[in-house]
Amino acid sequence: MIKITTARKYILATALCLQSIVCLNAQTSTADISSNLSQDSRVDSFSLNSDRGTPSLIKLNSSGATLSLNEVADFLSSNLGFGTETTFVEEATTNSNGLQVTKFQQYTNSIKVEHGVFKSISKNNIVQALTAEYYSLSPSINTIPSLSESAALQLVLDHVGADLYAWEYIQSLGNTPEIAAAYDEIYPKGELVFVDNYLTNVVDPTLAYKFNIYAAEPLSRADIYIDATSGEILLLDATIKHIDANHGKEEIKKEIKPIAKQTYGPMPLVVASGDTRYAGTRSFDTSMDTNGNWVLKGITPSGVENETLSYQGLGGIPLNVPLSQFAVPIADGDGDVLNPETADNNWTAAEHRKDDFSLPYAPVIPVSGMPSVGHNEANNDDVALDAHWGAEIVLNYWKNMHNRSSYDDQGTKVTNYVHYGDAYDNAFWNGTAMTYGDGSYQGGQHPDGSFAPLTSMDVCAHEIGHGVCEFTADLVYQRESGAMNEGFSDIWAAAVEAYVLSEIDGSLNYDPWGIGEQIDERDGGLEPGTPGSRALRWMDDPKSAGDPDSYGGANWIEPECGTPTLANDQCGVHTNSGVLNKWYYLLVTGSGKSFSAGLNKPAADDQISDAGNTYNVQGIGFEKASKIAYMGETMLSPNAKFIEMREASIVAAQVLYGPGSIEEVQTTNAWHAVDIGDAYTVGDPNTISFNESNLQIYSESNTINGCDDSNSYTVYLTAVEVDPATTITLNTAGSTATLGQDYDLSSTTVDFSGSEIQSVQITVYDDAIIEDSETIVLSYIYNGKFYKQEFSISDNDFSPRTGTEPFDLM
Known part of the structure; x- marks a missing residue:
């Protein structure tokens, strides 16, 4: 990761809506992109993808020089420099826990770039981070296929070599309207796209046809990409995803909808x-x-x-x-x-x-x-x-x-x-x-x-x-991205079981850390939770079921295993998922805890990774860990690797719970526990300090609710090894804003003990007075040292217009 530290310049950007299509101009080299981002005062840090040589994560300042949603187009244009032939079209927006994630799909010369996406995560209209998987294509790249769609399809079918395809079977059933509709749904149609050639070790986007091929005998289904010029198969992305109770059996990702035998009237609950x-x-x-x-x-x-x-x-x-x-x-x-x-x-x-x-x-x-x-x-x-x-x-x-x-x-x-x-x-x-x-x-x-x-x-x-x-992430179902695809599904299995135990019935015989513990009878019918009982996978101790709990450690399947196939489990997707599972388990419960009973399981977590790293994780519970996992998944790009999920989840923890929060600390430490990244490092011992990333530009108006007459902001303070416990008193001397009139504090005293994050709320009122910006100064003394942080209130009031032009007062 490249870290940039700049002098802070505090500006206020008008909150407008992001354009649905972002146009970018000018081809730019990796060195130029790095230089541009390093010099942009709004950028906190960024990471480069080693394969593509382009940014995979750009973290923005949450205070000072910030990036608002309406500025994203100009930001991308000035820093990344695509030509006007490349656009990013808004395709989806996810709103959860007060955050907004917006996905933009890349197109070049009006042709979709498969897996080319940008995602922005924003809070109160301020962009906190951008994740990216995008491809630099020459403006003159070939857009005219040499192969016809029908010729390309025949080559794909020759490659699959099935004895019978689903649409052939359906056609044999007759010619009713229902059968015709089913045939039309299944028969493969070619979509012209640019896609990376997965057979090479370099990034080389190629014009290709994309077909979804559904074979009946033997059963299989996949998105298959074929070079529209040479006829070479570039990628086979399996669309079959299952619980993996039996590696020898396939499953269908998209089937024909059944024709109902009964008719129904209105359907009340x-x-x-x-x-x-x-x-x-x-x-x-x-x-x-x-x-x-x-x-x-x-x-x-x-x-x-x-x-x-x-x-x-x-x-x-x-x-x-x-x-x-x-x-x-x-x-x-x-x-x-x-x-x-x-x-x-x-x-x-x-x-x-x-x-x-x-x-x-x-x-x-x-x-x-x-x-x-x-x-x-x-x-x-x-x-x-x-x-x-x-x-x-x-x-x-x-x-x-x-x-x-x-x-x-x-x-x-x-x-x-x-x-x-x-x-x-x-x-x-x-x-x-x-x-x-x-x-x-x-x-x-x-x-x-x-x-x-x-x-x-x-x-x-x-x-x-x-x-x-x-x-959300639309993770390609092979190698590391496929392993995370499986890992996320295990995470939601555990989270839902925990939800049932907490909200519906705590007496049910569920073990959230066992996947399939109720249906796995290879143990002869033992009840879940008894010694020797089995499950498909154990999230608390993946090794006991033959899966890795550390990146690259014991039981790890090499993701670059050759061509991903069903026989090699798409290069270990159901095995390497154990790394994400262990991360989530530690984030929920913490390290060093006793394991539930199960075949081959040790008594407790030993707090030592396969790389020999000693780790210490404090659990934050299912609710917070699941929110972090969900936002991280939503931010990922299709070919993401574990390291990119580490980055995305840390950003999610920062945005959800605050920079330097206990949630960010433990998210980071849980990744260290599975040998991905370092443990979280804190400041000097026996100190209490304002978080540098506290938002320091406040508005009287609420950008979410529009007409509210107040707005609330959180100020975080971080304590490191404070001993003995102490209480600090916040002083507002030096403020030009008036306490009780322009703003209020939730408390003027804050208690600290050990290492922790505490916060106070500042409520800013709209006084309906046209005036200059005002400042709030918070300060305190701890261990003989003076600490201060200033916050600016931007006035949103204006003089009424005069004249004969119609004017609506809202």
Whole structure:
């Protein structure tokens, strides 16, 4: 990291809206970019990506010489210097915890630059940092493909070499409008883009066609990029993301939507009760179909539609079943003589767990497109209640904790499919839906069974987490970026389980640090939390499940492992995720804590990394750690590496909780614990000082609420090894602003003990008087040393206009 220290110049920028398209001009070298940023008084520090030779993170001042949103275009133009052929188009904005993250997609000569993005994080209209993955393309770069789209597609299909593609299977079913719509959705369409050639060791953006290829036999799906001139395959980005219960089974990221067999009227939120497999009796959303049956379809408290359907043990497209029988609703009240049900919207285990496995295991055998009666979890719809309730809770978590509406932050419906395949040992996210297998454990009857039905809460949270990642960081699913993609999904699995224990039912047998601890039956059916019990991954001690807990340490898979494939787990995405998992665990709980019980797990964290670094982390709890992780994920670019997540998460901690805050300190120390970066360093012992980055330009008006007559600001003070405990008294002598009239302090005394961050609030009032700017001076004496910091109040009042021109008073 290159650190710039400049004399502080305090200016006030008018708060305006950022243009939706940023145009940049003039090609600039890496040396020139570094020089420009070093000399810009608004820049605090920046980091250069070693592969691209361009900035990956630019930290801006939060006080003094600052950058407002409306100045970003000029800032990028003057410092980074693209030609006018390059634009950045605003595509998404995320608002959470008082922060705004804005994403800009790069285009050159009106062609999308794949993975080329800028992201700004701002607070009160002041940009705190910019993250970047952008590519310098020559204005004369070729934009005319030599290959036609059809020729390129044929070369891609030759490369995949599948025996059957999904659209071919769909076409064989007939020519109904439903089938035609399904065919159109799946048939690959070429998009012309610039993309880096992933086969070389240099950054060389190339004109390419992008196709999404969905193969049926053998099953696979990926975004495939082919050179539009040479026909060379440049990148295969797998779109399959799963819980990894079985490396040998794939999953579909985006499937055809099923054709409903029932019609529904208005869908009010009707709360039902039911006996779930993993969480006891729970309440969930339902509605009534036209046959008078209650079905698992409704509106969740988060305002998002939620529906659960069944594959009946058959699997889905592209299996050989009629499209109209792709999936069916799950109802209360549609039983038969042997399995009666009462349509009372009370989903009891007696009604919906119909197979108690009292007889030997027998697989479900399709007969005329429907399953026969057999001893199989496909007969048990109590696990469907887990999927339905689980999705509702995950949606509630994202709305309540992060102000996110569904996985895409657009309130999009979530669909859950259960009973996928016969004893299928996996679960997956398909872009808009969850799909769950029933597992091969089969109530303990299968001799080689590994997993119970995969509808546990953490599996649901993990897979929907992939949807969140797609619409935030959109991390490429291979190497380090793919490992973080998996790690974030594990983080949300842990966070949601902790949310349930805290907000819903603390008696549930959840271990947030075990991924799949309820469905992993490789231990012979041991209860979670007992010695010898198993999980897919352990976040508190990744090594016990064969994953690394330190970057480059034991169990680490070399990310540059060659060509990423399913066989090598895309160069270790489900393994190297352990590094991000351990970081998050330490940030939540702190170091040196006892581990929960589990197979091969030691008693406690030893506080020594694989590189031999001794670490000490103080936990900050799930809520704060999750907010930092979420903002960090939102700020990442598609090909980000672990070091870039370190930088993004530290910025997130600074913006959320203040520079030098305990949250920033522990975020930094947790990364040091996994051998990424140094531990946090503090000032001299027995000192108390104002944070240099405190905002020092105040406005009488509130830029968020517009017409409010006051505005509040936080002043941070940092203590280092203060002993004994002391109280300082803040003095306002020398201020030109009047206490009690122009501003108020939340307190004039602050207590300190040891090393900690404390704060006071300054409330600035709009006095409606036209005047010069005023100053607030805060000072104190500690250990015989005088400390002072000044703050300026910028007047926002103006003289009324005169004359005959119409004037609206608002």
